Amino acid sequence: MIRVAYLGPKGTFSEEAAHQFFSDQTIWVMYESILDVLEAVHNEEVDKCIVPIENSIAGNIHTTIDGLLMYDLHIEADLIFTVSLHLIGNQDSNMNTINTISSISPAINQCRDFIKKHSYKCEYTDSTSKAAQLVKDSNENNIAAIASKLVAFEHGLKILQSEIQDNSVNHTRFIVVGKGLVESAEQMKSMMLINPNNENPGVLSSILNVFSALGINLTWIESRPTGKRLGTYRFLIESEVAQNDQRMVKAIRILETFEHQVHIVGSYSTTVL
Numbered sequence: 588m589i590r591v592a593y594l595g596p597k598g599t600f601s602e603e604a605a606h607q608f609f610s611d612q613t614i615w616v617m618y619e620s621i622l623d624v625l626e627a628v629h630n631e632e633v634d635k636c637i638v639p640i641e642n643s644i645a646g647n648i649h650t651t652i653d654g655l656l657m658y659d660l661h662i663e664a665d666l667i668f669t670v671s672l673h674l675i676g677n678q679d680s681n682m683n684t685i686n687t688i689s690s691i692s693p694a695i696n697q698c699r700d701f702i703k704k705h706s707y708k709c710e711y712t713d714s715t716s717k718a719a720q721l722v723k724d725s726n727e728n729n730i731a732a733i734a735s736k737l738v739a740f741e742h743g744l745k746i747l748q749s750e751i752q753d754n755s756v757n758h759t760r761f762i763v764v765g766k767g768l769v770e771s772a773e774q775m776k777s778m779m780l781i782n783p784n785n786e787n788p789g790v791l792s793s794i795l796n797v798f799s800a801l802g803i804n805l806t807w808i809e810s811r812p813t814g815k816r817l818g819t820y821r822f823l824i825e826s827e828v829a830q831n832d833q834r835m836v837k838a839i840r841i842l843e844t845f846e847h848q849v850h851i852v853g854s855y856s857t858t859v860l
């Protein structure tokens with residue numbers, strides 16, 4: 588049986604995604620922060636983990652991206668999960684008693700319009716379910732969590748307002764992460780980490796030109812600071828072409844000829860849950 592880590596406590600969206608993606612024959616291990624989840628794979632406490640990487644409203648989840656790079660881990664799959672966020676309070680609360688909301692930062696960022704409209708004060712937690720637990724433990728009627736319907740039900744909390752995200756269409760992309768690079772025949776995409784060899788004008792455009800010249804469609808790009816000097820970056824680039832595709836092999840060879848460092852962070856295909 589494989590051991591899979593995800594963000595806890597019980598009732599997170601990560602848990603829902605994990606349970607839908609993996610079979611019942613899995614040993615589940617929960618950790619209290621996204622970074623702890625990734626570290627568990629690095630430390631071999633588990634075989635794989637599942638973590639959110641981007642959301643259609645709030646954008647990229649930098650904790651995940653930085654953890655992925657910090658621990659030199661690899662993406663084995665990605666999955667698209669529909670997220671519905673609700674305002675959840677204690678039984679004696681209502682829309683007039685709430686002045687403070689609590690949740691993990693990506694969930695708060697998905698509900699900016701709603702929060703602004705009500706001038707709520709925000710308190711940050713490490714997960715949506717942790718926020719629901721805090722609301723329950725507080726026993727107060729002025730604080731509500733932004734979390735799932737499932738967690739409201741599990742904690743006996745009340746849904747004060749449903750579907751509070753800024754857009755009714757709301758998707759979070761999760762990645763399945765393991766320690767080593769997995770190669771399989773079904774791979775359709777790949778993620779690369781590129782460290783440019785210089786900071787000359789146009790360096791990113793010259794890297795991107797290699798992909799366009801070879802007809803490789805890119806699906807996602809993120810720049811992260813090198814941490815050494817302001818204004819210096821490394822690029823995470825995802826393409827619609829697998830790592831072992833001849834076009835990709837050629838692209839990497841060309842980039843390395845120009846002394847850019849290319850590291851494959853994963854080769855995988857997408858599942859829509």
Ligand SMILES: O=C(O)C(=O)C[C@]1(C(=O)O)C=C[C@@H](O)C=C1
Pocket residue numbers: 594598599600601602639642648670691693694713714715716759
């Ligand atoms: O806190 C949770 O429930 C999570 O699984 C984390 C997370 C995230 O960080 O994006 C996952 C999906 C949703 O976008 C909101 C929260």
